[in-house]
Amino acid sequence: MQFQVDAGDSRPTFFELVATDRLVPSLRAALVYSLRTLAERRPGVTRILDHEAEAFALLMLLVEAHSFATSDGSLAEGLYGLQRRGGRGGRGGRAAVARGGLLRSGDDDGGNGARRSRRIGGKQRLLSVLVLVGLPYAREKLDALYPPGRSSRDEGARDGDDDDARGGRRARGGSSPTPAAPSSSSSASAVSGASVRAGAAAAFVSAYPWIHAGWEAVVFWCWLRYLLKDGTTHDPSLATLRLAVVRASPSEVTARRARVESARASRVNRLSSSPSWMTRVVGPTALRAGHFALDHAQGGLMAAVVGFKLLEWWYGSAEDAVFRDRSHPPPPPPPRTAPHPRARCVVPRDPALCPLCRRRCSQPAVVRTSGWVFCHPCVVDEVRRFGRCPVTLAAAAEGDVVRLFSE
Numbered sequence: 001m002q003f004q005v006d007a008g009d010s011r012p013t014f015f016e017l018v019a020t021d022r023l024v025p026s027l028r029a030a031l032v033y034s035l036r037t038l039a040e041r042r043p044g045v046t047r048i049l050d051h052e053a054e055a056f057a058l059l060m061l062l063v064e065a066h067s068f069a070t071s072d073g074s075l076a077e078g079l080y081g082l083q084r085r086g087g088r089g090g091r092g093g094r095a096a097v098a099r100g101g102l103l104r105s106g107d108d109d110g111g112n113g114a115r116r117s118r119r120i121g122g123k124q125r126l127l128s129v130l131v132l133v134g135l136p137y138a139r140e141k142l143d144a145l146y147p148p149g150r151s152s153r154d155e156g157a158r159d160g161d162d163d164d165a166r167g168g169r170r171a172r173g174g175s176s177p178t179p180a181a182p183s184s185s186s187s188a189s190a191v192s193g194a195s196v197r198a199g200a201a202a203a204f205v206s207a208y209p210w211i212h213a214g215w216e217a218v219v220f221w222c223w224l225r226y227l228l229k230d231g232t233t234h235d236p237s238l239a240t241l242r243l244a245v246v247r248a249s250p251s252e253v254t255a256r257r258a259r260v261e262s263a264r265a266s267r268v269n270r271l272s273s274s275p276s277w278m279t280r281v282v283g284p285t286a287l288r289a290g291h292f293a294l295d296h297a298q299g300g301l302m303a304a305v306v307g308f309k310l311l312e313w314w315y316g317s318a319e320d321a322v323f324r325d326r327s328h329p330p331p332p333p334p335p336r337t338a339p340h341p342r343a344r345c346v347v348p349r350d351p352a353l354c355p356l357c358r359r360r361c362s363q364p365a366v367v368r369t370s371g372w373v374f375c376h377p378c379v380v381d382e383v384r385r386f387g388r389c390p391v392t393l394a395a396a397a398e399g400d401v402v403r404l405f406s407e
């Protein structure tokens with residue numbers, strides 16, 4: 001399953017490259033979502049989620065290794081009909097870019113002969129796999145280590161837990177034996193090790209933002225040169241490996257497919273002519289089933305990504321609709337309790353004044369059964385003596401008087 005763009009040259013478009021770069025993160029999001037859903041019924045799956053980065057890196061290592069073993073590009077590049085070729089530097093490379101692409105079918109390089117001569121070798125395939133898998137993994141781990149103070153907070157929390165545990169043991173054990181004091185050499189080595197770790201952490205926190213910004217600037221510069229047709233690649237890692245991503249021609253796709261089918265047919269024939277009858281019966285069928293799964297793996301991955309995006313949109317829109325229906329205006333305040341005709345005090349016009357002492361409430365307190373606010377000493381004395389609110393004459397106890405505090 002491939003998505004190809006019919007263009008006049010082999011230079012990929014901006015949208016092809018962006019879609020290629022975003023395929024693997026989308027695939028990871030779909031896999032993580034599926035595993036988290038499965039973990040609700042199978043708690044053992046959480047062990048994989050605890051090591052999510054390592055598990056996905058191992059999976060992509062196998063997938064990318066198989067992709068480069070059977071083609072000249074990664075999984076995402078093969079899905080969009082792209083492949084890797086040895087890049088050209090200097091005047092020839094700039095001239096090819098100025099003519100509109102890295103290669104044309106009728107270019108000076110000899111057409112298909114130049115394409116075959118510039119196919120990537122085994123070392124470039126291995127380095128491509130390591131860069132595709134190792135670079136995102138290393139960056140994720142560095143991003144997880146960067147937040148300043150995270151490690152110190154974790155160590156402080158662990159030290160606090162250890163102190164609490166030691167305190168609990170001392171409280172339970174009573175006269176537990178006191179551990180021997182550490183020697184001066186061991187304490188000095190521990191202090192020096194802690195200072196080295198602290199210095200390394202401080203240096204990392206100071207340097208990593210600049211390293212990250214420098215890398216992003218290099219990526220931006222490569223993209224800008226590629227869009228202005230002044231560069232042969234959009235990725236600094238590809239430029240380091242002296243590679244470039246080009247669009248695979250239909251003839252190359254057909255030739256590659258013919259080579260794969262020929263190799264598969266030879267393997268099936270070897271199994272069919274095996275002296276073991278079990279191998280002759282089971283081997284070809286199992287091999288064809290494996291070939292079928294590999295041929296449709298890319299389509300299955302794309303279907304998984306599209307299905308994840310559809311589920312994300314479906315549940316996101318449904319959640320928005322639910323919260324939109326629940327966004328009612330706040331309820332109005334309860335009606336104010338009217339004073340009793342035979343109240344023991346006259347309510348002042350200023351609500352900041354206490355109805356009993358006629359002064360500003362320094363320690364406001366409310367009577368829960370009526371909702372009126374008084375000075376705390378005044379209303380407590382009134383409730384103790386008469387057992388009711390002095391304004392509404394509603395029954396109240398001392399526990400119904402609640403202090404009010406303002407931040």
